[in-house]
Amino acid sequence: MDGFEKRRNDKKAIILQTALELFGKYGFEKVTVTEIAEKAHVSKVSIYNFFESKDNLRRIIVKNILDESLNETKALVEKECSFIDKMREYLENRIIYENRYNMDFFFEAVESDPVLRQYLDDFNIENKRLISCLIKEGKKIGYFSADISDTAIEIYIDIFYHYFLHNRKIRPTLEQNPKLAEEINLLFLNGLIRHREQ
Template sequence: MDGFEKRREQKKKDIVEAALALFMKFGIQKVSISEIAKKANVSQVTIYNYFESKDNLVRFVFKFYVDQEWKEQKKLLQSELPFNEKIKKIIFEKGVAVTQINEGFFQDFMKDYASGQSYVEEVYRKEALPLFLTLFEEGKQQGYIDSAISNESLLYYLQMFQEYLRREDLAKIILPMTEDLTRLFFYGIAGKREG
């Protein structure tokens, strides 16, 4: 990649990062291209040259956001931490992340996810699913998951959550309950058992 291409890619990244920061703070609908341009230190024309429309920019922002979040989750899932520590971090980080997201951004993100053609779905199928299976195996080996539960059942359980979360009308309801739902997913209604 030559110097021109590097600068071009850096500008695109600056625009996407600026847009993500503004969208997460104010929501997609309330942020204008001019505000994004100002934050990214570029002209509005530059944004349109790179992304053609706000809708296309939003798609790039969603992909960038998913890649960022997945990179952190992947690092955690592949770490040497014991199963219970991984689960604690997954629950804690989800709870913290949710408090930093504008409700409108979350709703738009969930609407995109509900479309069935979301980038989230692609990352889930290709990368997350195998790592979650590995996590479940670790949980079984370390005594946190009943070894009698089949991987098929665990995957079905995971899929039920996934399918339900695709419903567009759930965004407002789910946002404040993310931490509870994550705990429920991993520990069931009986809660965490010590020992």
């Protein structure tokens, strides 16, 4: 990558980060492109050249959030380590992820944009496939019960994700209480754990 391309990419990253912070703090509707440009120390023209519109800027931010989450889970599935360490890291990643972003901003964006709704649907399909890979690995070593069918596990995952997707009231509670988020993730996994004598 040459110097020009690096400067271009750095400028885009600053715009994206600044917009994410402002949207999360003040809400998408209240933030103007002028305010994003001023805080990012770029021109409005640069924002329009890179992202076309404020709506598309938000769309790219949300897609990046989903892509980042999916890449973390893919890397975890492929990682060479013990299954227990994988599950511990999976929980830690989820807790960090839930606290890294303003979830109201995220869900408002998804709920108001059909393109993002479709992107989230596609994300959920792939994410569920990856989590199923982890669960199958857990079954193979006897950590999760082999008596539970893959179909039942998929429904269980769907119930868990749909609750958080559609229950807006719980989002601020989880954002403000990481311990509660950790407990919910543990309960999710405990529903699958095979009970064995120590």
